[in-house]
Amino acid sequence: MYRFLLTPRWWGINIFAVLAIPVCLLMGSWQLGRFDARVDNHREQQDNASRAAHAKAEPLGSLLPITEKTAGRTAETRGRYDTGHPLLVPDRTLDGKSGAYVLSLLRTDGGKAIPVVRGWLPGKPDAADVPPMPRGEVTVKGVLQASESHEAAGPGAAGGLPKGQLGFISAAGLVNVVPYDVHNAWLTVQHTEKPLRPVPPVAPDNTGLDMKAFQNLGYTAEWFVFAGFVIFMWFRLFRREREIAKDAALGLIPEPPEPSPEDDAGRSRSPAAPV
Numbered sequence: 001m002y003r004f005l006l007t008p009r010w011w012g013i014n015i016f017a018v019l020a021i022p023v024c025l026l027m028g029s030w031q032l033g034r035f036d037a038r039v040d041n042h043r044e045q046q047d048n049a050s051r052a053a054h055a056k057a058e059p060l061g062s063l064l065p066i067t068e069k070t071a072g073r074t075a076e077t078r079g080r081y082d083t084g085h086p087l088l089v090p091d092r093t094l095d096g097k098s099g100a101y102v103l104s105l106l107r108t109d110g111g112k113a114i115p116v117v118r119g120w121l122p123g124k125p126d127a128a129d130v131p132p133m134p135r136g137e138v139t140v141k142g143v144l145q146a147s148e149s150h151e152a153a154g155p156g157a158a159g160g161l162p163k164g165q166l167g168f169i170s171a172a173g174l175v176n177v178v179p180y181d182v183h184n185a186w187l188t189v190q191h192t193e194k195p196l197r198p199v200p201p202v203a204p205d206n207t208g209l210d211m212k213a214f215q216n217l218g219y220t221a222e223w224f225v226f227a228g229f230v231i232f233m234w235f236r237l238f239r240r241e242r243e244i245a246k247d248a249a250l251g252l253i254p255e256p257p258e259p260s261p262e263d264d265a266g267r268s269r270s271p272a273a274p275v
Contacts, residue, residue, distance in 0.1 A: 004241045017234045021227050028223030031216045038213035041068060042203065057141045061110065066146055066185040071204045075187060076141045079108035081116075081133040085178050087166050088125040089117075094197060100125035102196060103166060103186075104133050105178060106140055113178070115169055115186035116140055119196025127164060131193050142187030146204035147171060 004010060057076035064070075082105040089101035099122040105113045121129060147170035166173055171184040188199045 002242070002245070004245055010241075013234065013237065017230055020230045024223045024227035024230065028220050028227070031220040031223060035213055035216040035220065038216065042213075044072070060108070060114065060144070060187075063144050064183060064185065066144060068204060071144060071146050072201050073144055074141065075144045076139060077106065077108050077114060077187075078137060078139050079106040079114075080137055081106055081135070082113065082178065083133050083135065086127060086130065086133065087164060087177070088121070088127065088130070089166050089169060090125045090161070092120060092199075094120045094122075094199070097122055099123060100165075101169070101199060102130050103169065105174075105182065106138075106187075107180070112181045112183050114140075114183045115174065116142060117169070117186060117188045117199050119189060119192035120199050121196060125165060129195065131196065140187060140189065141191075142189040143201040145169075145186050145188055145201060147184045147186065148173075 005014070055074040057074045060075040060077035063073055063075050085105055087103040087105075089103055092099055092101050099120050102118045102121055104116050104118055106116050107113045118131075118133075123129075148168040149170075150168060161167055166177065169186050171182045174182045188201055190198045192198050
């Protein structure tokens with residue numbers, strides 16, 4: 001009854017199922033692992049953010065270049081603020097209110113400058129409302145953040161910004177603003193002076209529990225569903241073939257009817273022959 005499993009057709013079905021099921025399970029486990037890593041990263045970022053104001057600072061040089069592991073950690077460095085290039089980053093929201101980031105460039109002994117967000121200023125960006133930068137050599141402590149993408153720019157940045165304003169914080173955005181090299185990262189100060197308010201640290205793009213993380217979870221379900229579908233179809237085909245073989249063994253499948261003499265005569269007659 002089961003000799004049909006040895007046919008070339010069923011050899012192909014069996015090989016496909018044996019290969020497809022482990023591949024689907026492996027891909028599903030890999031996507032689940034990526035989601036678990038996002039969850040762990042999200043928890044770590046939350047812990048870093050909650051401890052940011054009182055966390056022990058590490059030397060900035062030891063955390064650069066920035067990675068997913070070093071983003072969100074508290075860094076400390078010394079240098080002098082570039083008082084000739086004060087910047088504002090408009091259209092930034094904090095606690096549901098619109099305002100601007102106050103961005104200053106700290107020139108360190110390492111050669112490159114590090115952008116420092118000294119705080120958030122409510123209302124329309126106005127340089128007259130910004131507290132002056134500290135002069136002389138200072139020690140700056142802040143949470144290390146990854147450079148922003150162009151999508152982080154506010155809606156007003158699409159039409160161009162006036163001098164002294166920047167759409168998003170990155171080395172690419174500063175390349176035509178200052179005449180020196182800038183680190184592709186920035187610091188957000190957690191102890192600010194009034195009227196500035198500290199800017200909370202955020203997780204870098206493509207980390208934490210963002211939309212892509214839940215896409216990984218959705219892909220996990222899809223791969224496991226594919227594995228289940230392969231098993232379901234194999235058993236369905238197997239049951240159908242077994243029933244056909246069983247019916248044939250019991251003689252329940254009718255033989256095809258033999259052609260009648262009239263049909264034989266009709267088939268042997270040429271269509272072009274005269275009647």
